[in-house]
Amino acid sequence: MTVIRLAIAGASGRMGRMLIEAALEDEGVVVASAFDRPGTPYIGRDAGELLGAPCGVAIVDDLRAAIAAADCVIDFTRPEGTLAHLAIARELGKAMVIGTTGFDAAGKAAIAQAATDIPVVFAPNMAVGVNAVFKLLEVAARILDEGYDVEVIEAHHRFKVDAPSGTALRMGEVVARELGRDLDACAIYGREGVTGERRAETIGFSTIRGGDIVGDHTVLFAGIGERIEITHKSGSRMPYALGSLRAARFVAGRAPGLFDMQDILGLR
Ligand SMILES: NC(=O)C1=CN([C@@H]2O[C@H](COP(=O)(O)OP(=O)(O)OC[C@H]3O[C@@H](n4cnc5c(N)ncnc54)[C@H](OP(=O)(O)O)[C@@H]3O)[C@@H](O)[C@H]2O)C=CC1
Numbered sequence: 001m002t003v004i005r006l007a008i009a010g011a012s013g014r015m016g017r018m019l020i021e022a023a024l025e026d027e028g029v030v031v032a033s034a035f036d037r038p039g040t041p042y043i044g045r046d047a048g049e050l051l052g053a054p055c056g057v058a059i060v061d062d063l064r065a066a067i068a069a070a071d072c073v074i075d076f077t078r079p080e081g082t083l084a085h086l087a088i089a090r091e092l093g094k095a096m097v098i099g100t101t102g103f104d105a106a107g108k109a110a111i112a113q114a115a116t117d118i119p120v121v122f123a124p125n126m127a128v129g130v131n132a133v134f135k136l137l138e139v140a141a142r143i144l145d146e147g148y149d150v151e152v153i154e155a156h157h158r159f160k161v162d163a164p165s166g167t168a169l170r171m172g173e174v175v176a177r178e179l180g181r182d183l184d185a186c187a188i189y190g191r192e193g194v195t196g197e198r199r200a201e202t203i204g205f206s207t208i209r210g211g212d213i214v215g216d217h218t219v220l221f222a223g224i225g226e227r228i229e230i231t232h233k234s235g236s237r238m239p240y241a242l243g244s245l246r247a248a249r250f251v252a253g254r255a256p257g258l259f260d261m262q263d264i265l266g267l268r
């Protein structure tokens with residue numbers, strides 16, 4: 001069995017810690033390096049120490065050295081950080097798994113461009129259950145294509161900085177595609193004041209932020225006399241981490257290309 005060497009970006013973050021915990025339990029991967037941006041108080045500390053399980057890998061701020069030491073970078077940070085790490089991974093010919101959300105169109109285009117030189121998995125949600133829901137939504141949208149209003153509702157912890165979540169946006173994209181609509185043209189991000197009656201072709205998004213909610217998503221198809229709700233609730237970040245390790249195994253050593261979890265799970 002080939003053991004994949006991982007570089008964990010944002011190692012002290014919520015997902016960084018979860019990835020290190022999952023990787024330390026997985027015999028198919030090794031944490032070759034862990035890095036964070038300069039100035040964070042965790043630089044120099046053991047990457048496993050935050051989990052109460054020192055692992056002999058220090059968190060460093062030398063991005064280039066950290067990425068050079070690995071076969072694959074797993075990145076859950078912020079768009080500007082991810083794009084900087086991606087540029088180095090591209091230069092060094094390393095694979096990358098990107099879980100960061102909140103990219104603008106230019107950021108997404110930069111990822112697609114980099115994926116012409118290196119293999120990249122880019123997915124707003126690495127959990128198997130959420131990816132199953134994306135598939136279920138295709139079926140639901142095909143059946144409920146007339147007379148049902150589509151609303152996407154998501155709830156996350158108080159620390160989340162982007163809205164709607166990347167997952168909610170992908171859910172909207174999946175439904176819009178099946179219904180032959182352009183999400184950019186039909187999305188309504190929150191409502192206030194005298195909005196007028198709901199227009200049938202719109203897809204609405206509602207965002208809740210509070211406490212330690214890991215991540216809840218519901219797509220509501222509301223008709224006259226009935227409504228259908230498809231919901232996923234995360235109770236832990238571990239499914240995101242386990243999905244990411246699966247993605248790393250898929251992408252390390254592969255030819256350049258842009259993939260997401262649907263490719264890895266054979267759901268395309
Ligand atoms: N695809 C998926 O399955 C999932 C995606 N996510 C996404 O992952 C991202 C991170 O989430 P989470 O772990 O909760 O966030 P955290 O804020 O807990 O962690 C982010 C980490 O990235 C670092 N960071 C912040 N800004 C930069 C930057 N400009 N350059 C480099 N590093 C930076 C932070 O350092 P510092 O502490 O110094 O700010 C921290 O170590 C979000 O975009 C989130 O939406 C989350 C869960 C699942």
Ligand SMILES: O=C(O)C1=N[C@H](C(=O)O)C[C@H](O)C1
Pocket residue numbers: 101124125156160164165166167168214215216
């Ligand atoms: O920030 C989070 O926590 C999460 N972000 C991702 C998103 O924006 O969809 C995935 C998950 O919902 C958790």
